[in-house]
Amino acid sequence: MSRLLKQQQALLPAPAHELAAQMAEAGYKVTQPRLAVLRAAVALDKAFTVHELEQWLLQRNESPGIASIFRTVKLLCDLELFQRIHGLEDCHRYSISGGHAHHLICVSCGALKSFDNCGLRDLITTLEQQTGYHINDHVLELFGRCPRCLAV
Amino acid sequence: MSRLLKQQQALLPAPAHELAAQMAEAGYKVTQPRLAVLRAAVALDKAFTVHELEQWLLQRNESPGIASIFRTVKLLCDLELFQRIHGLEDCHRYSISGGHAHHLICVSCGALKSFDNCGLRDLITTLEQQTGYHINDHVLELFGRCPRCLAV
DNA sequence: TTTATATTGAGATATTGTATCAACACTACC
DNA sequence: GGTAGTGTTGATACAATATCTCAATATAAA
Numbered sequence: 522m523s524r525l526l527k528q529q530q531a532l533l534p535a536p537a538h539e540l541a542a543q544m545a546e547a548g549y550k551v552t553q554p555r556l557a558v559l560r561a562a563v564a565l566d567k568a569f570t571v572h573e574l575e576q577w578l579l580q581r582n583e584s585p586g587i588a589s590i591f592r593t594v595k596l597l598c599d600l601e602l603f604q605r606i607h608g609l610e611d612c613h614r615y616s617i618s619g620g621h622a623h624h625l626i627c628v629s630c631g632a633l634k635s636f637d638n639c640g641l642r643d644l645i646t647t648l649e650q651q652t653g654y655h656i657n658d659h660v661l662e663l664f665g666r667c668p669r670c671l672a673v
Numbered sequence: 674m675s676r677l678l679k680q681q682q683a684l685l686p687a688p689a690h691e692l693a694a695q696m697a698e699a700g701y702k703v704t705q706p707r708l709a710v711l712r713a714a715v716a717l718d719k720a721f722t723v724h725e726l727e728q729w730l731l732q733r734n735e736s737p738g739i740a741s742i743f744r745t746v747k748l749l750c751d752l753e754l755f756q757r758i759h760g761l762e763d764c765h766r767y768s769i770s771g772g773h774a775h776h777l778i779c780v781s782c783g784a785l786k787s788f789d790n791c792g793l794r795d796l797i798t799t800l801e802q803q804t805g806y807h808i809n810d811h812v813l814e815l816f817g818r819c820p821r822c823l824a825v
Numbered sequence: 826t827t828t829a830t831a832t833t834g835a836g837a838t839a840t841t842g843t844a845t846c847a848a849c850a851c852t853a854c855c
Numbered sequence: 856g857g858t859a860g861t862g863t864t865g866a867t868a869c870a871a872t873a874t875c876t877c878a879a880t881a882t883a884a885a
Contacts, residue, residue, distance in 0.1 A: 550831065550882065586834040591873060607812050612764040613872065625806055634804050640796045645815065652786050653820035654777055660759050662812045668805035704863065738865040743842060765841065
């Protein structure tokens, strides 16, 4: 079976392949169900829900049990390869993290841009001085409409 | 019953009283269950969960049905008197909004500071130019430790 | 190949809500 | 003061997201 696995990995689009490699590096096995989730996430190419992953995989008759999809998403979040998206309506979407912390999301189609330079340093310094808090983390998500949806 | 209601309102701490007034202004009845939720939220004085509201009220034997607590929280969110908090671990906390959009939250005790000037205008302008998106909303939450928890 | 460990899938369970609907409580009108 | 209409409540059912349990299976290491 491990030969089959290697064959499939070789056929993966680069991003899923890279994510799988990072999973392996972290000491986790790159199994078929986990690969399937990675492929789905890469293919969807937007902020996705677990349900959307499952639907994508069901259409291709390669869906693992829903528990395994949830487990894989959680594992990838813990490894900081996936990231939870904080939406305006709900917080049940995830994205491939790419090491970036923040997102710009199209409320119309779900298209997503990641960026890391959030320019909050001054605000954080000011707030620390004003409040006496020691700030060490933050959530920042921006919402709007992407060029394609604006053109429609 | 309406005499009793007025008597109790007069005993409220100011913030709950004000929130109740705004509910009334918006055309909603200020009932005992709704007042109870307001009192609990004010008393907790931090980012709270619906479960925490219920516990606070149960301890005082004045808890409405859980459905009414959820309904009241939702109503107050719709009226922008409460606001959902986007936490690092989950997004099931709420705060009294005070019209401000952003929060600084102590991860240790849940203490909460609100502020409105988030200084994101430059970032938003830059991102709009870089991406072609039209940005019209955002979520920003900051996390750290409050002075009291830092002192422990 | 054998052994030990990690992972899976199915189903039960938990958590956070929302929908339904009969009973109740106000309000306005007569 | 009664009555009708509306808003609200509480109990329960239901839904969506997610985790737990545990036997069966897959994988890796010896």
